[in-house]
Structures are given as structure tokens and as C-alpha cells.
Amino acid sequence: MQSMAVPGSLAWGAPAMSRRTDDAHERAFALLFEEFSAPIYNYVLRMVADPDRAADITQDTFIKAYKKLDTVTEATSTRSWLYRIATNTAIDDMRRRRNVTTMSDDQPTFANRPDHRPGPEAQVMAATLDERVQRALLSLRPNHRQCLLLSDLEDMSAQQIGEIMGLSYGAVRTLLCRARGEMRRALSNEGFAR
């Protein structure tokens, strides 16, 4: 679950038309983009369940990050800072679409969007499992989904989740427990044993 382990890490190319002359800023952002573009995309994808929207939100997240990078002073908080931007951007997007709690069946969601890439049968089976888990995630309240993804997909501590969601340590523990209870019922509805 390390951020660097995800596939598809992208490189941040040299700007074709740079109005910033600060090379240090460019280098710092290149590192940030290379390390976090794929994890952020996957995190957002699980939040909104739509690859196109996830790409748009990830794009907006990094544009905001580029503009605000100078405000980050401690390297250790960069990850939380970036996830906070991504979370807020995703929530803004969901608010605009009035689609916070449910998604209709006819929308091109991740769950019902065909994956055209060829692959072995195991991949097909995995996709089916993935689809059921995604449906269960989508049935959660947004803050429960967010909390659970940060904990279990991104392997963050309650402290880090609190920094991202603006909650106290105790509030995160309570929220996470409720999210797990809700997810337990949702997974059960999807046919998972317990």
C-alpha cells in the first residue's frame, strides 16, 4: 500500500512555456507529481467511481498544488496537504453534481464502465470482485467512504486522516468505526460472507 508501488507513475515534463523561473519550484513539483499522481488518481477514483471525473479532479488538484506549493514548509506534511486538496476538490465536484450519496445506473461509472484492455481470466474475475467492492463503497456516506479509503487504501493513521479531514484524533476513530460498520453491511449486501 505504499504510494510509490502503484502502477502508472507519471513524469512531470519540463514546461514548454514556463512563466516561472524558479527551478527549485519546478523540481519540487516534478517530484510531487511523479510520486503522488497515481495514488491521488486512484483515491479520487474510488471516491467518485468515474475515471473521467477522477482525471479531472486529479488535474485540478495538481494545478492547485502547483500554485500553492510555496506554502508547504514541512516535507512530512506534504502528503496530507495534497490529499486534503484532493479531498476538497472531489467534494466540491460532488456538490456541484448534486451526486453526493448515490449514482444512477446509467452513468458511466467505474463500476459499469467496460474495461477494454485485454487480459487473462484472472483479471476479469478480479474486476468483478472490484466492482462489488466499489458498489459497497459507493453506498457509504461520503465522509465514511473518505475515511475508510484513507485508512485502508492509503494506509494512513488516524492522526493523518484527522489532518486531511480537519477532525480530532478521537473523532476520526469514531468516524472510522462507524464507517467500518456501514461497510460491513454494504459488503454483506454484495455477498461477502461476514
Place this chain on the structure above:
Amino acid sequence: MTMNRHEAYEELISASLHGDLSPDERRRLDAHLDGCDRCRATLASFADQRRIVAGLRHLAPPRDLGARVRAGVEYDALPWYRRPIAIFTGVGGGLAVVAGALLALVLVNGAEEPEVGRDVPTPSATEAQPTPTPFATLPPPTLPGPPATPAPGETPAPIATPMGTPIPASPEPDVYMAMSGTFDDQSLAVVEGSTDDVVTEPEDIPLGPPIAAEMSSDGQWLAFVSEDGLSGMNEVRATRVAQGRADDPDGTPPPDSPIAIGESVVLGRTVAGSPFLERLAWSRDGRYLAFTIADPDGGGTDAWIFEPATEEVWQLTDVGDAYAGTWVTVGAEDDEPGSFEALWVSRADGNVTSYLVSVRDEGDQPLEGVDPATNSLATAEGVFQPLISPNGALAIYWNGRMTRSGDEWLFVEGGAPWLAEHRPDDAGGYAFGNDRQLFSDVTVDRDAFTAAAIAWGPDGDSYAVWDTAWTGVPQAPEGDYPDRSRVYFGRASDPRGLTRFHALDAGDLPADGIVVDVKVSPTSVHLVITVRYPTGGIGEAPRADLILVRRHTGNVADEVETLRSGGWNGPAAFDAHHEIEAP
């Protein structure tokens, strides 16, 4: 709310999955798990779940993501006049918002706006005639002099300039509540006002009758306060009565809720008290309900929020003297995602002050247990529980000194309602300007009002006042005034303010009745009044009639019709589809 002993350990089990337990918590959990099959099963389930979520496939982001980000960065670096139009959805949306705002500015500046303090025409007709004037302003105050002087026993000529209703108005309520049955076997229904058809019959019903009710602007929800038997407590509930609908056919439908039509949610229990505690405030978009809870354990009063779309109920303030007021739609800069709903919350201790607060933080998480004084977007000193008119232009608020009285707060010195304009000011806040006392013919001294109930009409001009608790000397030679048993019906556009002559005719309501709730119809000349009757003793079911009064002035008597009697009927509620859009 109480937890069973397993639930207390579930939080520890959840935290143990990512090593967030203290040594003491670890020991306690281990000791419990040794002897509890149920919690061991929970641990196994949560661990499976964590493994399943962690095992979700990771997908590669689009290959052109870097190029898109770079293009976006460079787009933002360009001066605005060199930017291509609508390269990105988000940016294009922003441009559309800016264009819309510019267009609105042109339209607003081009429109003839009434001057503050201009004279108000005095039509002689008693029927409300639509006048599309969305910018309400107050006529010049006439204080300190007495109102224009009709002879005793006469009512003044009608003064109104109704603001107009875009939808043909009907005097009957959209819905009303009806409770029937014997004392120990009651049933509750939400009934359509024009047809008497039952809209829904919630299965889980309160122990006592409903005494206040407000419908959300999107018509989905009916929030109500009911008595909790004979306990001296009230309950706050919300019942879903319909599917949401957009304000216009092409509009965005309101957020859905996981709560089914006909289901009720208990939002809280509060000590029964003054009308200040019975305020149910829906946001204009129907997303939030704000209400006030008086803690029976001595914690005082605080504002609470209910969001139907997420089923979340949370305590917004934790200061012990806070009351929910009215929602305001706050605009945003062009680089922000959009406008949002903020709530006027009032604090009673010290100098009464209202604070405009957001109910969610920047991460869209509920703000819980805040002190509004330190989290406010705007502050209004000397303003308590402002009731903003439906068109957003006017406010009726309270001023005076309050003190703690049991579990709530009441005015003890100089308490009185005031009428004011409510507009954004140059400093980014809101001004309660051009204010004047609502009752123009009472002298507010040390002893004055302790509380009263007030409701705006949908036109943003008419209003009703009842349950006036007055502790001063009587203000009229002919008897009690302000009179707690009377209903006063006035208009903001009336330059003479509210006077004793604005009381409904003495014979309109049953002599032994007690007014529980009043709603102003969209016609602006009708009132729908819930009147309860004294019960004969324990074991007798509560009774209330729903009465429609058509107000006349001059020498013409009011027209009175009992809409429904037998059992408990009321309160009534109107949705907001008769409102005028705020400027």
C-alpha cells in the same frame, strides 16, 4: 444516546487495525476478546474488510494527465484577456459564473430600485395584488409618535403593498398535521390541505401533539416539534413527505435522501419553553434544518443541524446560550466552488449578538461544538434570533437583555422585536439597517416582552405575531395589550408599524382556545391558525382546530372558516414555491 458494551469495544477493534491503541486500550481489548465471541467476529470482519479495500485494483492515470496539468498551470499564468475560452470544464464553468454575475450586475444596476425610506402607497383594496418588487425596503419610521389615529374600536385602513407572488396563491395550506384516536392509541398523519388526502402516516409517532411545523423549500420534508407526553419536554422530528422537486423544470433536483417517504427521524429532545425554542429553520436549498435544543441536564441551549441527504444530525454549537436563527445564502468569489448556506446563530448571554456561521468546514465536514463568536462570517451586535423574510430583504429580530430562566433564556429587560432591512454591507457582513420597533404603539421600558412567536408570510411583507409574553404595564386603555391571546397581523410596508388595531377581530377565534401556531397564506390576507382547547384531564386526547381567517379591515368583519376539527389538527405548513427569489 447510549452504547451497548460491544459497541464500546468496536471502536477499539477498529483502531487496533492500524495500531492506534494505547497500551491500556490494548490490554482492555485483549481481555474482552478472550471472552466475547461477538467481538472476535467483529475483529475478523473488520480485518477482512481492510484487506479487501486495500486489495482494490490500482489503475494507471491517463497518460496525458501531466500535459493537462501543465496546460492548466500555464492557462492560469496568462492574463485573463489572453485566455482561450472554456478550455477546461471547471474553468469554463467559472467563466459562465462570472458572465452570469456580470449580467446580473447589469440587470440590477439597470433596474429601478426603490429608495430607502420612500413613501409607500396605501391601496384601499383589501385583496393582495401582485407587485413584482423583489427589493423590499422599509418605509420611513414614524416613531416616536403614535400611529395614525383611527378611533377606538376601528381598525386602520389597509396599508399593504404586497410584494407579489409568482404562483397563483391559495389560502389553504399545502399540508397540515392531524392526530386522531384515543389518548393511549393515537395516530398521526400529514394531510394535503386542499384535498384532505393523507400524504403519509408515519409509523413511529411522538407521544404528544405537534405544536410547530415547517416544510422544506423543496417540498420533501416536514420538520415538526411535538410535545413529549406530559413530561414537559418536546421532541424535534422530521418526516419525509415527498420526492424532491426542482424549482423549475430544467433545474437541478434537490439532493435525495436515504430516508424513505413516510419515514420519520427523531432529531432531539428539548425542554419545552418559549417560542424561541420552537424555531425550525430550513435552508433555502432544503439541504439543512436548523433547530434549538434546551438541555434538560442543565447544559443550556444550543443550535443543532440536520442534513437529510446524509441523515446526519449534529450539534453545531456548544456554548449553552445559542439559538438557531435563519439561513443566508452566501456568495463566493469566482475561483471558489460556489455559494453556500450559512446560519445566523444568536447568543443570549451578555449583549445579545448574532453570528453568521458556516455549518461545514473547508473539508465539508460538519462543524460540531463550535463557539459561533470565534467561527463567524459576520457579526450583528444587539440582534437576537433574526427571522429573515423569505425574499431575504428584511429581518425581524429581538433586542434587549436576556437571562437564564430554567433551561432556556428569556428577555428580562427591554425585550422587544424590531424590524429592519437585511442587506450585505461594504465590509463583507450584513447590516440590519433602517430599523424600528415592530410594535410602534408600545413603550418598551425595563419591563417589556419576554418572548413572542413571529412568522413571516411568503410575500416577504406580511407577518403574524402571537403568544406575546408582555410583563410591562398594559399599553392600551381598553384592556390588556399586548394580549397573549390575540394574533397580530401586520405588514413591513406599513409605515405605522404594528399596533393594537392590527389584532384579529376578538370573535375570530374560540374564547377558550389557545393559539399554538400561525401561518400566513401566500394570498397575504389569510391566516391558518392552530387553536388548541383545554383538555378535561389526564386520559383525554388533545384537541385542536385548524382555522382559516380571511383578514378584512375597516368596518368589514374578518371571514372565519374552520378547516378541520375533531381530534388534533395542525400546525399547517406551506412550501416555498410561492416565494420571490432573493436579489
